[in-house]
């Protein structure tokens with residue numbers, strides 16, 4: 001077995017990398033538009049409950065499996081229960097990594113193009129929403145541009161992943177995460193001091209429970225798992241590079257805190273700006289590209305803020321695509337004994353092939369755009385991998401830790417180097433609450449088709 005898998009140089013390095021994985025387009029792209037779609041504050045409350053009751057327990061479960069085995073998603077199950085079907089759960093995770101990375105890199109590719117346009121001063125002048133829509137449509141419907149941008153983003157990701165754990169992933173996170181934080185705080189500072197910002201706060205913090213449909217609850221769960229990078233073994237993989245004496249419970253809570261905090265801060269960045277410009281908060285997935293692009297010119301130094309905003313998105317996306325690619329690469333390194341270099345490039349090429357239909361599903365090809373009743377290939381990949389696979393994966397991981405490997409083993413692992421407080425509560429959450437709650441939501445979603 002591969003002896004030289006690599007390790008984080010410290011638990012702080014792990015926290016940065018894991019927070020980088022968690023904080024991504026999910027926080028800045030998906031969270032704000034889902035909040036917009038489901039009416040603000042009440043959705044956020046449900047989201048927070050899911051983070052506490054499901055997200056953090058599953059995160060601890062994944063990390064304990066990873067560190068105890070020092071293996072990535074498939075190998076971890078193999079090591080704990082050889083000759084069983086459990087490694088298939090890891091296999092599902094690797095597949096899910098492929099699926100998410102393929103569509104994620106398309107959206108991440110758009111951020112590169114917007115960043116480039118911002119550098120050229122494109123968002124400094126007044127822009128009507130028709131013009132902004134046209135820019136977005138022209139970019140996303142252009143097959144060559146969309147495909148090349150996704151390819152560029154995948155290559156950027158591969159260049160980091162090929163460098164290994166401490167020399168590639170951790171090193172990138174050490175630079176990118178502080179830059180990310182500084183830019184985000186700068187942008188929030190700008191946004192909350194705009195005229196009309198208070199309407200944005202009112203929207204975010206209005207607890208109107210009448211807007212809280214079952215679909216909103218389902219969506220909040222999918223979002224919590226997606227945002228914390230759970231249910232596909234990313235945290236098993238990242239956990240496998242932890243040192244024996246690292247404090248895992250503390251690191252997990254820190255990562256969860258940052259991920260959730262930054263989703264809120266992204267809300268504080270986007271909604272005040274939206275209301276300032278008189279735009280509608282229910283802008284859908286194109287919110288950050290179409291609506292935000294019309295707003296910068298209403299701010300002093302708007303073109304600089306546009307550069308910062310799209311740069312921020314690209315950075316957030318990159319630290320997440322790195323973790324998605326790592327899940328798959330680690331499988332080939334651990335289980336197939338490929339060199340990291342070879343695994344990185346072969347997997348990147350395969351992901352690129354799967355990214356093409358996603359890149360073509362915004363008008364580039366009528367077939368991929370209109371398929372699945374108009375949801376399109378990317379839309380469907382987002383639902384299937386970003387919601388269903390993650391939820392199914394989360395249930396299976398909880399059942400594994402709670403009923404197969406055993407809470408006792410997991411707690412002993414988490415207490416090595418750390419101190420898991422309320423271990424009994426955690427055990428009950430992993431054994432009963434998480435699997436049952438996620439299963440109910442999944443079944444409801446499957447029957448109503450409400451899992452967007």
Ligand code: PFF
Pocket residue numbers: 021022023024025026027100226227228229230232234235320321323324
């Ligand atoms: N957590 C990332 C985000 O919020 O954008 C997306 C993601 C990364 C999901 C890694 C799953 C994963 F394994």
